[in-house]
Amino acid sequence: MKRIADSTVRRLSMYLRYLEDLDTRGQATASSDELAHLCGTTPAQVRKDLSFFGSFGKRGLGYPVHELTAHLREILGLGQEWKVIIVGAGKIGAALANYRGFRQRGFTVVGVYDSDPAKVGTPWGASTVRAMQDLTTDVAREGASIAVLAIPSENAQAVVDTIVGAGIRAILNFAPTQITVPPHVSLKSVNMAMELEGLSFALTNAELIDQGAA
């Protein structure tokens, strides 16, 4: 079976985002052309992306919005609730916990952890910050499978080893450092410094840039 590229998955996520909009507005069908325009890609790309997973469209008509929305949710695995822990009770952790889209898409934060004893026990939304020592048993009890890592780089790898040992199978890493995970664990990293430096590069070397957008 053919492998799906990361870039494809990101676009699926974007299609879903806009299809939901269209669905709410009651639009029945959308063409690859319209979807491409909304998402800043090309009609051929839209059709190719979707065709990996089936034939959802009707020739001459376009894609049924409501139906395709459901399909994409299924494909992306959003048909279930995902339990998420946040490791690191700092500003980034707070921003994420607050993030509306989080809950909206079926991601539930079941615990926030910090290694700083001063933070442990302080209120955090409806709950309180917990100690790292509790993490392993909590994850097992709650059945959390995703962790958001919002900690400094210093001992990021040690923390990763702990949470992987606890049974976490996917990690969204905000620490600006390279971490490694076993093959059965998925890892995505978001690196602010890298993005900012990309902009700095673009401003400095306008003529060398691939394209102006992202």
Place this chain on the structure above:
Amino acid sequence: MKRIADSTVRRLSMYLRYLEDLDTRGQATASSDELAHLCGTTPAQVRKDLSFFGSFGKRGLGYPVHELTAHLREILGLGQEWKVIIVGAGKIGAALANYRGFRQRGFTVVGVYDSDPAKVGTPWGASTVRAMQDLTTDVAREGASIAVLAIPSENAQAVVDTIVGAGIRAILNFAPTQITVPPHVSLKSVNMAMELEGLSFALTNAELIDQGAA
């Protein structure tokens, strides 16, 4: 002149990150092999990336750490101070303003803006949150060239038009929506929902995934 891919620039940023570490530790040279290992890429990739910009290495020896660090900083445009405004005085804005790497790499926040009258005037670090109406004249006076957009999707495009009109030439967008900018403006988007959904997809379709890492 050959165009530089975005992926290349991201790796340069990563090389810099680790070269700085090595430099601090007093290591004089580093081979493409060592660098690749630290950054999770391949030696050939490291050499190809660097060779776009010059011949920095010595055959049989490797790359001079201190010198290459300086070169990369220059290439990435980090030789100067970049003035940054943050639009949206919420949690994400706060997390970013707080981010150490920000200042460290020569990015200075010169203003924080919000359209909510209740937030305008409230303290923000050493400064206070300012009104959107002040943005255009402030940007011109301060010479800010980068904006971080940490606002809801609703009227993101209108805000973009305003800040582009004010003279901002690079935008880091955290709003989970597609925005368009004129060709002379650089845009990078970070989309939490997309990352999370990528993990959800990976957990759901383990066998379809391109690779386990990022």
Place this chain on the structure above:
DNA sequence: AGGTGTGAATTATTTCACAGCG
């Protein structure tokens, strides 16, 4: 007509492999 689905062509990116220099 109007718009999907898809093999084929194109373009971009990564990896190979080796000549050549210190």
Place this chain on the structure above:
DNA sequence: CGCTGTGAAATAATTCACACCT
């Protein structure tokens, strides 16, 4: 030697273009 720099080869991603359905 050891390791860079780089064309050439391999792979991956995107775009084209058109047969085909409604």
